[in-house]
Amino acid sequence: MGKLALAAKITHVPSMYLSEIDGPGKGRRQAAIDGHLEIERRCRALGVDTIVVFDTHWLVNAGYHINCAPRFEGVYTSNELPHFISNMAYAYDGNAPLGHLLAEAANAAGIQTLAHSNTTLPLEYGTLVPMRYMNADRHYRVVSVSALCQVHTLAESARLGWAFRRAIEDRYEGTVAMLASGSLSHRFAQNGTADDFRDRMWSPFLERLDHGVVDMWQRGEWADFCDMLPEYAAKGHGEGFMHDTAMLLGALGWNHYAGQVEVVTPFFPSSGTGQINALFPVQPMPADLRGIGEPRHRALAAPRL
Numbered sequence: 001m002g003k004l005a006l007a008a009k010i011t012h013v014p015s016m017y018l019s020e021i022d023g024p025g026k027g028r029r030q031a032a033i034d035g036h037l038e039i040e041r042r043c044r045a046l047g048v049d050t051i052v053v054f055d056t057h058w059l060v061n062a063g064y065h066i067n068c069a070p071r072f073e074g075v076y077t078s079n080e081l082p083h084f085i086s087n088m089a090y091a092y093d094g095n096a097p098l099g100h101l102l103a104e105a106a107n108a109a110g111i112q113t114l115a116h117s118n119t120t121l122p123l124e125y126g127t128l129v130p131m132r133y134m135n136a137d138r139h140y141r142v143v144s145v146s147a148l149c150q151v152h153t154l155a156e157s158a159r160l161g162w163a164f165r166r167a168i169e170d171r172y173e174g175t176v177a178m179l180a181s182g183s184l185s186h187r188f189a190q191n192g193t194a195d196d197f198r199d200r201m202w203s204p205f206l207e208r209l210d211h212g213v214v215d216m217w218q219r220g221e222w223a224d225f226c227d228m229l230p231e232y233a234a235k236g237h238g239e240g241f242m243h244d245t246a247m248l249l250g251a252l253g254w255n256h257y258a259g260q261v262e263v264v265t266p267f268f269p270s271s272g273t274g275q276i277n278a279l280f281p282v283q284p285m286p287a288d289l290r291g292i293g294e295p296r297h298r299a300l301a302a303p304r305l
Contacts (some may be wrong), residue, residue, distance in 0.1 A: 004056035004165055004282050005046040006040055006255070007248055009180045010024070011265070011275040012057075013131040014084035015198070028199070035265030035277030036133035038180075043140065046178045050095045050141040051134065052102075054247045055126035056182035056240025059145040064106065064160055065111040067121045067144040068099020077126055089094045090128055095141035098172060102143070105112030105167030126181040127217045140177075147182065147247060148240040150199065154230055157243040158293030161250025165285060178251055180244035184267070184274035185236035194271055202272035209236055210267060217261035226255040227295045237256040239273070246293070253285035 015286035016032050018025035043051065054200050057080075060066070072092045078085040096117035103115035123131075127144040135142065149157060168176050185206040213232065213236040223234075226249060233242035249257060257280075265277035271287075286292070 001169040001170060004178060004251065005048055005173045005175045006039070006043055006177040007252055007280040007282050008020045008177070008213075008264075009182075009245065009248060009276065009278045009280065009304055010036065010039065010130055011270075012126045012181045013127065013270045013273075013275055014078060014129065015080050015270055017085050017088060017131055019060035024051070029270075031268065032265050032275065032277065033133050036130055037276065038264050039279065040134040043115045043177050045154075046177075048140060049174045050098055050143060051131070051177045051179060052098075052145060052246035053127040054145050054147040054182070055124050056142065056147045056161065056244050057124035057126035059148040059150065060241050062148040064111060064149070064152070064196040066099045066103055066113065066115040067094075067119065067123065068096045068115050069094045069119050069121065070096055070117065072142065074122060076125065076128055077097040077124070077190070085125055085129075085170045086167065087106070087127065088132070090131065091138065091176050092123075092131055092135055092142045093138055094228045095143050098141075098174070099143050100175070101167050101171055102164050103222065103293060105171070106160050106163040110158055111156055111163060114162065115132045127250065130179060130181055133204070145247070147180075147244040149243045152243065153293075153295030154233065154241070154246040157246035158250030158254050159224070161252075161253070162285070162292045164247075165251040178248060180248035182239040182242065184276060186239035186273045187237040189272035197269075197272045199268040199269055200272065201274060203259040203289050206236060206274065207269070212268055214261075214263065214276065214278070218257055218263065220260040222249070223255040223296060248280065251285075252280055252294055255296065256286055257283065259283050
């Protein structure tokens with residue numbers, strides 16, 4: 001029936017918006033913007049009708065949540081970084097039927113999930129920034145998923161991704177892209193030093209850690225990466241505790257996945273954090289969720305972060 005046509009891990013750094021505006025940041029994030037434009041080009045060529053975004057700026061404290069309002073429109077200023085994103089207008093169309101279908105599938109898999117279509121929930125900038133570059137003409141419908149998950153395990157999030165994939169392929173009449181919208185390591189520069197770290201990592205340890213992870217992705221070492229994801233998320237200060245990454249990998253088959261990542265925008269530092277745009281080739285996945293989200297060894301069971 002339906003198809004998951006594209007999967008990617010993407011940056012949403014607010015300095016991309018500043019990159020459009022006259023000032024010291026003008027043009028600084030053009031490579032990241034170009035990466036989003038290339039991902040959009042791939043989506044269009046694949047016939048994608050809806051983009052599902054795992055948004056690490058949407059904080060939740062109970063259950064998983066899906067924002068699938070029929071329409072999103074407003075003017076956005078970031079409460080986290082109002083001097084970076086201020087008065088950014090947006091207008092996109094949602095996909096309520098798909099959002100409810102995803103929630104039904106997740107609940108059937110034992111993952112408590114709520115879809116919100118009759119709602120005043122706004123979009124967060126983990127969705128708004130990529131949509132600014134990938135959906136300027138409103139070609140795609142948008143569904144946003146909470147991925148700053150305070151009381152959830154990465155194993156749960158991986159199973160959520162698996163359930164979403166099954167729902168799309170078994171019950172949806174259309175073509176979907178999934179975007180894990182979040183950074184690699186996410187240790188921001190200490191207060192008062194942000195300008196010094198605008199284009200630098202916070203520490204050599206985190207930079208080496210991120211480069212090592214990208215190398216693993218390009219080599220397709222998914223069994224090892226899935227085992228180390230909880231520790232990577234903890235020691236790398238993972239954005240949203242890296243639930244977006246767990247969701248994406250769950251949808252791709254977790255440690256059974258065999259794809260080799262294509263880097264679209266090479267790794268770059270931003271305000272101390274590690275960023276990338278990378279495509280994960282979509283391959284057939286296991287028919288059931290046994291093993292999805294779980295480590296190979298009991299000692300590596302995902303801790304609650």
